[in-house]
Amino acid sequence: MTQHDPVRVAINGYGVIGKRVATAVLAQKDMRLAGVVDIATDWRLRPLEEQGIDLYAASSEHAQTMRGAGFTIAGTLDALLGQVDVVVDCTPKRIAAQNAEIYRANGRKFIVHGGEKHDVTGHSFVAEVSFDSAAGRAATRVVSCNTTSIVRTLTALKRAGLLKRARGTLLRRATDPWESHLGGIMNTLVPEPDIPSHQGPDAQSVDPQLDVVTMAVKVPQTLAHLHYWSVLLTRNASKEEVLDAFRASSRIALIRAGDGLAAINTVKELMADLGRPHDNLYEVALWEDMLKVEGDELFYAYMVDNQAIVIPDTIDAIRALTGLARTAEDSIAQTNETLGIRAAFC
């Protein structure tokens, strides 16, 4: 492969993340989607044929069952691995850790997601922070939705010299929309039993210097997570200084409650109105008019689309591992343009 050939990408697992990664890869000029691997036999894989994406089976046993269910199967994972440069693993939690051995044995670069532990790849990825250290590596882990949002926002404050320590309360959506018929909580709130919750330490897997503590609670809705933060600044600051710090990140988009974006459902509706695939909100959507600075203390809230926020970072991770882009800035700029990522929605 020369620098100018498109990188050949395989996606293993066509679920909530996998299908969004597929759409995003198709939008990149420097990548080619070689195929998608799955094991399902129902409606979830039907859109692949319409999109002209080759479907592979995880094993020959799965291939037989899937063919029996009427799907055209191009081959197995093993065969696909011979034709690609990098695998994006989007299988359910803990399965990717087993797959990692297969990718390694086949000498393929790979990306896992935030359900896996840092140790699975030894490197944790958020484009704005750890692109450079991922360059040329065999593998990285794109951290979870909540962790991605934490690293983006706290890094913005840190780069402005404003961050001392951050304490956050995370309201986690109960379940994903597509599987909410399988059961989620109803008319209650379920605190995560451990304080601090795991997202703080996970953010430190990307940047060990972050002084961050999180608490989390599951809430009965399916749309997105919502974060509330109390941050101690290094000094007294103005609201405008803080907003400028957030504006310096291209993946934090300011929104305004006063503009009618008063709740998470209205933000999702706007993403649909903008014609984004799956109504994806790739940005951290941070309420500009709610944000408050009192002396050296900062308070704010933002929304995290748990199904979409890691998609741009996954695209950047592909470029980092395969050398498609020399700098984080180059990769981020390409990804932002192809996905229509915005600095603000107001």
Add this chain to the structure above:
Amino acid sequence: MTQHDPVRVAINGYGVIGKRVATAVLAQKDMRLAGVVDIATDWRLRPLEEQGIDLYAASSEHAQTMRGAGFTIAGTLDALLGQVDVVVDCTPKRIAAQNAEIYRANGRKFIVHGGEKHDVTGHSFVAEVSFDSAAGRAATRVVSCNTTSIVRTLTALKRAGLLKRARGTLLRRATDPWESHLGGIMNTLVPEPDIPSHQGPDAQSVDPQLDVVTMAVKVPQTLAHLHYWSVLLTRNASKEEVLDAFRASSRIALIRAGDGLAAINTVKELMADLGRPHDNLYEVALWEDMLKVEGDELFYAYMVDNQAIVIPDTIDAIRALTGLARTAEDSIAQTNETLGIRAAFC
């Protein structure tokens, strides 16, 4: 009235708070419920007759309509005011402020609730903090559910010499259960547009020394509020010291997620199992096993039954205004015993 005659209590407004106050007053040996005033003409007032509580109408016009709907009306508010020592106003927000003029003109002591502003009475009440300053006053305001919980918990830390400053995120239930058919939010989260939210300053109306900032968000459930707190302590402390501080308040009950009380619905079910009227949780239910101390920082979460938490304080406010009890301790002990208030549910 001598010190030994029961205090005669009128309740104006038989809604979510009024009906609970009525039941609580009936359980007090030193009080007599003279009557309840309302304007409704439907099912909501039917339980009064079964309980043997006299029903009054807010005006003669209302009396006529209510009689037309089949209710036995003992008279009007004006008539009832001539027979009581104190009125507990439980009418909807802002109506109590107008009623206050009527109570004053009739020389009756009165209590309003947290929907009204501090200025309506010039005094804000939480039994453990402002009983003494309410003694003998003409009127006081029992603060809102959230504010009551904040004052109880932060006062406990303050009295142990541990409180420096507290920052909280409040998850507010969308609507009360009895009126959830009238519409509440569904499958979304609605941030309160102002940060800080009003509960912090409201807690300062009881104790101006509290360094407290709150943020609030409405969540799609009807059971209770849930608070998450990050507190900076005056010094490093142990978890046991902090728990002892909370245990020193008789109106904070420790619960354990590990005991199966892992969410707010299970706590409400326990209140029902204990046979409490309306499944009332009068205490702040604070998760002992989730609570975490890290150096001089404290993190914890608790549940607030917005319909019930102010009931014991309202009973104590009656005693404070009318001189029924000489000390906060005496009143609180009586109220706790009659309502079955507990130090822990584990």
